[in-house]
Amino acid sequence: MSIRNIVIGAMASAMSVAMAVPAMAQTEITWWHAMGGQLGETVNQLAEKFNASQSDYKITPIYKGSYEETMTAGIAAFRAGEQPNVIQIFDAGAATIIGAKGAVVPAQQLMSENGVPFDINDYISGVRYFYADKEGEMIGMPFNSSTPIMYYNEDALKKAGVTPPKTWEEFQSVTAPKLKEAGYVPLTQSHLPWIFTENFYSRHNLEFASLDNGYDSGTPVMMMNEDPIKGHFAAVKEWLDNGMFAWYGTGWADNQKPFNEGQAAMWLGSSGSFGGVKAAANFSFNATYLPYWESLTKEPYQTFIGGAALFAMSGKPADENKAVAEFFRFLTSPEIQYFWHKETGYVPITTAAYELAKKEGYYKETPQAEVGIRQLTERAGDWTRGYRLGFYVQIRDVMNREYGKILSGEKGVDEAFTTIEVESNKLLERFSKSMGN
Amino acid sequence: MIKSQFKSPLFPYLLLLPQLSIVVIFFYWPAAEAIRSSFYLEDPFGFSSTFVGLDNFRDMVSRSDYVATAEFTIIFSVIVTLFSLAIALLLAVTADRVLRGASTYKTLLMWVYAIAPPVAALIGIMMFDTLVGPIARFFQALGWNYQLGTNRFDTAFAMIVISIWKQVPVNFIFFLSGLQGIPKSVQEAAAIDCASSTRRFWTITFPLLAPTGFFLLIINITYSLFDTFGIIDVVLKGEPGNNPVTLVYKVFLDGFRGNDLGGSSAQSVILMILVLILTVFQFRLIERRVHYN
Amino acid sequence: MSSSDLQAPTGTTITAAGAAAVSKKPFAWRQIVDHVVLIAGSLFMLIPVLMAFMTSSHSDITVHTNGLQMTFGGHLAENYHEAMLVPGGFTKTVDGMRMLMNSFILGIGFSVGKIIISMLAAYAIVYFQFRFATLAFWAIFTTLLLPLEVRILPSYEIVQGMGLVNTYTGLIVPLIASATGTFFFRQFFKSVPNELIEAARIDGAGPVKFFIDILVPLSKTMIAAIFIIMFVFGWNQYLWPTIMTTDESFFTLVRGIKQILNVFIGSQIPEYGQAMALAIVAMVPPVLVVVIFQSWFVKGLVESDK
Structure with a gap:
């Protein structure tokens, strides 16, 4: 087996030498990502643009399946010493990759070591610290970032004689009853843990987990068995029972479909869903901010980002790290960020790119595209920069399961949240132990 | 020899x-x-x-979701095994009896063996689809608000029906072979002794088929535990949510989706022990089966 | 149990006729009930697949608004053309033909590899006296105890460590690790009359000559039977290909179901027609093999699982 590897390695290096000669020792790097379909094509375009922009480096993007599949493949590859230079890891996996000391080279360090200027204040405030460590050093480079916003069917709201609700109080006392009367499903949403949990906490600036939402070292505990979130879900269940809200299971698209087809008047989705809705909806629609409870906060706070970041994996030669740094420089340039923002609907991650988009008049044509980024730049609070929680994929699965039980009436709100609290904390403890704490 | x-x-x-x-x-x-x-x-x-010694095992067993998964796995296996054996036995006994079209029936009843479980499940989720599925529409017309993927029970129902559908042919093939292995002389004697064919079945055929049945019992339990992975994976469409899963699927979820190596391995070991017990049981039965023959 | 009992379909008719001859007064209603039961059973097996096939001949809009179809529609060629020849999936680089080819590679590679390797091993175990024979026997047959599913994570890590992810070797060889084929050939070789080997010895034939000239020709039917079982088994693999292949150019049709499903969930109007077309294509080869070689298949299945 090892002989095989040596032979293959020798062949590969012989081939790369042979191929590299005419290209003047071009440094090649690989990038594993989880962007399928249309997004995958845009990723390929990004790589082509980078490769065409200079002749020293060449990046090859490789699609590795879903977020979970990409992370698992990356971990196994790392253990086998065959990791890619760059890997895309999603929000729920951030703690796993950042917690494993030595798996990645922090983006900030990589860039400054290779002479690429870096200032964390160039990044939009809602994006800046999500993939940073507790000292505020950026570990992962935010790549595809989105945030939950509310899409609404303009025709439906007009017919019902209402405006999009700013608060949940307004939704349940005015908007929803009127929409229901007008024959619509007033509201659907596509991701209960992300939209109704994580962003519920940030929108109201509530502590999500101890130890600074998990950023500090140690074993955090989750603040899930608390009145605000329980009150929210009690209200959601009531809306469901009164026909003011509908839920079609855990699948993203199953909940978006009724909105696209005009049965649901409002839908909470990702700011990155804009393109998809536009392609599918045959009615005029618009988007607005995620509502909040006025009883919990007079003015709302900024929301968390969702999506994924790019991580430079460790154990690579210096010239390849240099290439990654150059790729990050390219990626964060305003033009490329603007291109990515326009093509995909994900938010631009730097202020300069946001300014460029404004200057180009992009938001005049499509004001909906600005909702996400404006929401991310609303006022910050103590608990709004993000969360760093291990085994978070499983924790989200626990939430999904228990929320399903609340909504289907199998369990009461109190009982379900007690379960979530107990099981999440057990998982966090396990994770902490596995990290050697 | x-x-x-x-x-x-x-x-x-x-x-x-x-x-x-x-x-x-x-x-x-x-x-x-x-x-x-x-x-x-x-x-x-x-x-x-x-x-950590046995900590992983202790953690697993103390988790309510693991216990719930184990319970579901038992219920799932029992229902799938019983129904697929019963349906196959009925069909095999009948197919063994008919004169006309026997080989056509045989082919029609066994070919589904060749369909992969996830392919069967893909067709299954279309049949049970809340929106377009004829089965779901039928239930809805009867007043059962059938919701695949949203309601835990409804999802389990679809998983079980698809798993039974996929398993009937194997059992049918074995039962039919077993029936055809019963010597003609025995059948003739039985026909003379027992006038009623129902009685003939229970007093002669059924006991003679029992060894095949016991053997199939193990095969079916193994099938329900392991081979239904593809069916469950396709029915869940990537998100477990509040839907039931089996123990094997949980090994996959915790290991590949959640990257909990120790926890996933501990679950694997628990399954290994379960399989070993089943196998010992199986060897005992095979010994008995040899005696029958 | 001798193998002659199991020969189908002729065996079926003979026994059925025998059974009928012994019933004194065959009541007509009894026969009608029997046929009703069998027809109901056949329909239970047939209707879902028939519906999938019919649906694969309709446009997505029709299915979306009217549900699954039971009649033949006008979009058959279109849907199968899309499914088989137009690159689809996530990367838009792989079409159904490629997946069909990969399925054949897996099905045939797995069955041929398994037959060769297990015949050799069974030959050694049955026909040779050597020191660690018992140990080798147990080392091989213990593998029957633990299905791949319970050791999936470490298996993946080991194969990944060998650099075999997204290769046909990594896809096929680890699946051969179980001993079903070896067990089967061992049983068969043990039933081969002793006189043959005595005669071969007298003729001065060595072990290689005996194997190739006598044992292999003798095993032809067995090889055919096990080939059919293993081909279907290999073709239908799901979990291992799912974790071993992330590069779509190595996807088999069955592995591709997950991708079909993703497209199915992700799109605004799911591509029902294409999804059903691929499901039909994924089942046709193994179903044909089983139906055409039915007697070998039944023999192989019933014998090998003993």
């Missing part, structure tokens, strides 16, 4: 080499690795690995 054998110092080893090397590399090594890592708590990237 004692075989005449060749004697050669090296040749047999050479013959065994391919099989043994594959078995060692792809069976013993991973199996040993699974057992080893069930006693360790390890971070996914492999930087730190701590021996």
